[in-house]
Amino acid sequence: MPKSTLSRRVKGHVQGFKHASGKQPILPPSAENDLAELITTLSSRGFPLARKDIQCLAFQYAQQHHLSGFNTDRGSAGYYWLKGFMERHSELSVRKPESLSCGRASGVNKAVIDKWFDQYEKTLDDLQIRDCPSHIWNTDESGLQDHFVSQSVVAAKGKPCYEVNPGEKGETTTVLATFNAVGTYAPLMFIFKGKRMKAEWCVGAPVNSAVKVSDNGWITSELFVEFGKKFVSSLPKDDPRPHLLLLDGHCTHVYNLEFLNIMKHNNVHPFCFPAHTTHCLQAADISLFKSLKHHWTAQGRKYLRETGGRKPDKKAVLQALSSSVERSCQCGNCAVRISRIRNFSCQQRCHQTRGIRTKQNF
Numbered sequence: 001m002p003k004s005t006l007s008r009r010v011k012g013h014v015q016g017f018k019h020a021s022g023k024q025p026i027l028p029p030s031a032e033n034d035l036a037e038l039i040t041t042l043s044s045r046g047f048p049l050a051r052k053d054i055q056c057l058a059f060q061y062a063q064q065h066h067l068s069g070f071n072t073d074r075g076s077a078g079y080y081w082l083k084g085f086m087e088r089h090s091e092l093s094v095r096k097p098e099s100l101s102c103g104r105a106s107g108v109n110k111a112v113i114d115k116w117f118d119q120y121e122k123t124l125d126d127l128q129i130r131d132c133p134s135h136i137w138n139t140d141e142s143g144l145q146d147h148f149v150s151q152s153v154v155a156a157k158g159k160p161c162y163e164v165n166p167g168e169k170g171e172t173t174t175v176l177a178t179f180n181a182v183g184t185y186a187p188l189m190f191i192f193k194g195k196r197m198k199a200e201w202c203v204g205a206p207v208n209s210a211v212k213v214s215d216n217g218w219i220t221s222e223l224f225v226e227f228g229k230k231f232v233s234s235l236p237k238d239d240p241r242p243h244l245l246l247l248d249g250h251c252t253h254v255y256n257l258e259f260l261n262i263m264k265h266n267n268v269h270p271f272c273f274p275a276h277t278t279h280c281l282q283a284a285d286i287s288l289f290k291s292l293k294h295h296w297t298a299q300g301r302k303y304l305r306e307t308g309g310r311k312p313d314k315k316a317v318l319q320a321l322s323s324s325v326e327r328s329c330q331c332g333n334c335a336v337r338i339s340r341i342r343n344f345s346c347q348q349r350c351h352q353t354r355g356i357r358t359k360q361n362f
Contacts, residue, residue, distance in 0.1 A: 040091070055078070129241055146173070146311070166310060243267065247271075
């Protein structure tokens with residue numbers, strides 16, 4: 001290659017590859033553009049294509065238009081064609097899809113979301129707290145399993161790769177978190193699986209947090225009432241303005257008369273998300289619990305390496321949770337997420353925001 005050719009390319013005087021000589025792609029550019037548009041459309045509607053599907057579609061198009069170049073015995077386009085196709089269409093990438101049930105897919109639509117936001121904004125205006133983000137709260141709980149499996153590891157080729165765990169299944173520990181739109185956290189609640197609470201289980205818990213037990217490690221109506229009492233006691237007493245509490249429609253939340261009475265007597269107004277929409281509207285799922293589970297898995301894997309795969313007891317679980325919570329419960333993680341969100345589009349659903357785009361923060 002002449003030095004002048006390389007120099008023009010490096011300096012940016014020559015860009016692209018359409019002028020270059022050599023073997024051209026088997027499919028014409030118009031066909032590749034149509035295929036890329038089809039991939040994007042199907043992905044936005046919940047039916048993404050795998051790499052093998054794309055290779056088969058390319059082969060079928062070539063067969064229909066009498067284009068040669070693909071392996072007829074295999075019945076699909078080759079690896080290097082797919083690699084070149086992905087390079088020519090940088091708007092596409094290989095990703096791992098998230099599972100979405102039909103109920104959630106049908107619940108997340110523009111009419112439902114717009115109606116909820118209209119009612120949400122009306123409630124903020126009625127309470128006169130539209131410009132008071134410290135009075136807009138969000139609460140949610142998430143279950144953590146003490147079964148730690150890495151997403152990916154480095155190991156020898158051609159040999160089995162195992163990761164030692166104390167059992168086939170993990171035990172659930174629930175974390176209930178509440179925070180407002182400026183990133184202030186209310187007291188946390190940890191729920192262990194058990195019948196009776198032991199004092200040593202509370203050693204090392206974060207300041208002002210509550211440690212409770214339930215039969216299966218999940219939240220119950222009685223425990224949610226205890227959370228409500230602790231939450232209202234942590235609210236500032238020198239500000240008479242009302243508070244808004246965003247939460248999902250779980251039966252322990254909305255069908256809980258004692259909890260609702262506590263909120264009413266303390267000027268706190270619960271406001272539920274629409275059914276089957278928390279995967280895209282619930283701020284805690286991405287801003288807090290995603291980070292919490294990441295650090296929780298890291299702490300758990302470290303514990304298993306140090307103990308040779310021994311099952312962590314409640315004290316070890318709480319120590320790992322406390323360390324994970326300290327790293328995850330940061331102001332920057334949650335303040336932006338619990339903000340005014342508009343311009344919702346089901347076809348613009350992405351991994352980071354799960355179908356919503358932030359337009360204006362409080």
